[in-house]
Amino acid sequence: MTWVLIALLVVPLVGALVVAFLRKDDRKAKLVALAFSLVELVLAVLLWTAYDPNGDRIQLAAGVDWIPAFGVRLQFGIDGIALVMIAVIALLIPLVIGAGWTEKLPAGRSQGGYLSLILIQEAVTVAVFAATDVFLFYVLFEVMLIPMYFLIGGYGGARRQYAAVKFFLYSFLGGLIMLASAIGAYAMASDELGKGTFDWATLVTVVRDADTTTQTWLFLGFFLAFAIKAPLVPFHTWLPDAAAEAPIGVTVIVVGILDKVGTFGMLRYLLPMFPEASKNLAPFVLVLAVAGVLYGSLLATGQRDMKRFLAYVSIAHFGFIALGIFSFTSQAGVGSVSYMLNHSISTGMLILVIGMVIARGGSSLISDYGGMSKVAPLLSGMLLLAGLTTLSLPGTNSFVSEFLVLIGSYPTQPVFTIIATVGMVLAALYVLWLYQRIMTGPLRGDALIGAAAGPGAVGDPEKKTAIGDLSKREIAVLAPLVVIVLALGFYPQPVLDVITPTVGATLTEVGVTDPVTVQEGK
């Protein structure tokens, strides 16, 4: 079944090429792109069935030599964490394409170009998660920036140039520092083994025994790249700009998918390769994580722009994920990985719904809206559901993961956990307040009743307006997400089964044992 993984890498690229030739015909471009993304989704389902949760550490491995002089290989393979991330990418891309079906692009831009870049982004991102050669991972980590740079810069809002360059430079700098660390690990391997290699599994065995000082430096190199990507406070400032300026579908990709490379990297590279340094520096990372939870939550509460709001919500969530990873218990680890998945789904849904709100009002300022549920009750319900899963209401998917992170972290890191719990309360505040301002009360706001009505004016919901409820297309986009949110909220076992062995293996590589046995009960 190795071909499935290779096909997952190739299909979007072929799709991108085909779509790039359809720049004249927007409709055809959209249909073809959607078709390719659905094929990718089917392949991802096949991948899921081909993966054996209790099998090898890295499965479906395939590769060829690339630069033999440095022992670099084009080597791919997946573990449970990578599988889950690849699946969620394949799920979100068709939804992004569907949600953006009627979106107007800036003048002079074609759907063909836009969708082509989206498909390239999909291919490269899948490859990042599937790479098991550290050099290849670095290469893809940087290449991943280029389509996104053009997506933000070419199709974004008013300050798109600034946002695109800022996004690129932050990630590029982080990546370069990581490269220095990767070369350091390579040099260590060539000293020890006589021949250098970038193979992940081999590097893990070599580097994990290095002395603490070396490990610490190499750890910091990788950590900086991942902390920028994830992003952790204080390396987060690129995200609100990128999220606010990108078109809504691209925001889904940035916040829902690309950021996960950071936390994925922590699990795949930081913990197994630098176990000593990870344990020594955990308090430092946890401070950043908890600071992120509080800072992100507070700033989300204070945002006036909905897209910036989304960015800060994510920063808070990444704080939770990092907390779970660096607590070193299997429960918290499983919680973090499932959080990575559920954050993609919940926040992805929230972004898509907010995108639908913005598409109706033409403004992303919260103050331009009010009482929208009177004219769009279904949309209002969707925003509420997306909001509730974002704030981890029991019965929704996010609850499972947030709960696992918190109870898993408590035994080893009680203080940080208690502080982070405040974030849950703040989440209820920022989500419900957003909902209240946009949806409830009398119909008002410049975006809904027009600026001509003057400040404080109230509209009549009975009167005909241009603001309609969800269309069939929008319902089709949101329906799968609603199903998944509720299904994973009540029955998360299939996902947990896939990720638990991988998290267990990761923690074994770090060399920690759980303070309490938690795996028996599940």
Add this chain to the structure above:
Amino acid sequence: MNLLVAQAQQIEAPEIDYGAIAPLLIVLGAACISVLLEALLPKHQRWAVQLVLTLVTLVGAVGSLILYATSERPEQGVATLAGAIAVDSPALFLWATLLVLGFGSVLLIADRSVEPGGAFVAQAAIRPGTVQDRAQATKTGMQTEVFPLTLFALGGMMTFVASNDLLTMFIALEVLSLPLYLLCGLARRRRLLSQEAAVKYFLLGAFASAFFLYGVALLYGYAGSVKLSAIATAAGGTDRSDTLLFAGFGLLVVGLLFKAAVGPFHSWTPDVYQGAPTPITAFMAACTKVAAFGGILRVLTVAFENTQWEWRGVLYGVAVVSMVIGAILGLTQTDVKRMIAYSSVAHAGFLLIGSIALVPDGTGVSATMFYLLAYGFTTIAAFGVVSLVRNSDGEATHLSQWAGLAKRSPIVAATFTFLLLALAGIPLTSGFIGKFVVFSAAIEAGLMPLVVIALVASAVAAFFYLRVIVLMYFSDPAPDGPTVTVPGAFTTIAITLGAVVTLVLGLWPTFVLDWAGTGSFLS
């Protein structure tokens, strides 16, 4: 009289390995023929004949080089012409690099479709601004001495990277420099700027040569010989004056760093790059860089490797200064040629890192040579693209004029974007592999802090490359913006060659890496 004859008989004619130095002889010989042609041929025939001669020469030189390199030859290289020239594996690699890059540059030099008559003035001796000058502005002739001058410069560069003693090196330095000074002053447009560039380059270059020569003199005083290996031997026994050694080394290196445009010896670079005709800028940026770093590598490895702990700190500092100057001053540039000039200063810093990463069995030398090859091709293609974007005053080099270029000429903009990404060192381009091998070599040599500084400098420098991409893609075109000339065959080939090599070396660098790593300098 008899005494003289007797003495003359005692001097033995040196052994000459003609096979080894054939490429050198071909280039320099053709340069001499080319000068004769310039004197004998009628004006209207010169351009075609000179061009054919130059291209055939370069192809022939590459051919003889391949012939020699694949034949049975001593693995460690040979010293020929009484030990003045060392033809070893690095020399062969650098020669091939110079010849191929020279070929690309000559194609740019020969192009006459982008600008009627080419980038060069019809009669350089006419003073700018006079009546005659205005009259010749409409003529389509060009000063065809450009071709022999280029060949001489190339021959000088090839000698420079293969010279086994400092005096030969100095002669080669002059042979490569003097034609370049002249070539800089030959631009068809903006002639005052061009001549200013030539004078600046000449005056500063003369100073640098003097430094170099003074260094050679001191080293001769120290070692009693100008041979590189003799200096290494002398430095091995420590009973001589270290002052002479290090003063000599310092002065010598200043001369070399000047040619390589390493900061803080870079101040000529932006002005000269901007003023010189663009094909010559490409030639200087690619080939002079190769020659200068080839010389630096040889001098450091052969003559000074065993004293490296004394001088490493100094060059460490120089590399940092060069990277910082290049990256930070590059941010403030508004002219695309000056921007690439500062970028070349930053790249010189990266190259210097590879040059000082000398450890036994290390890859510093081969990494630096790979970087030179990769950088040379990217730069030639980049300047090729710069020469295409024009308005009625000639090249539109001000960055604001590049706004929205992607809308009008998507292919040119895409090519330039790719080349800029290569200069920034983004993976899947040769620029990245170059940086990677150089930084790997440096980390193996224990230069981790320097590598971290270099990485930060790369990230800073990426900003100004990105700024151009932003301008081309995300800005609206200016209403009176420049047009992109449809390039003729020569420029198209040069740009394509550069871009394709940049891509291929980014994807499959193994062949060139292996070749660069086959042997070490003859000592």
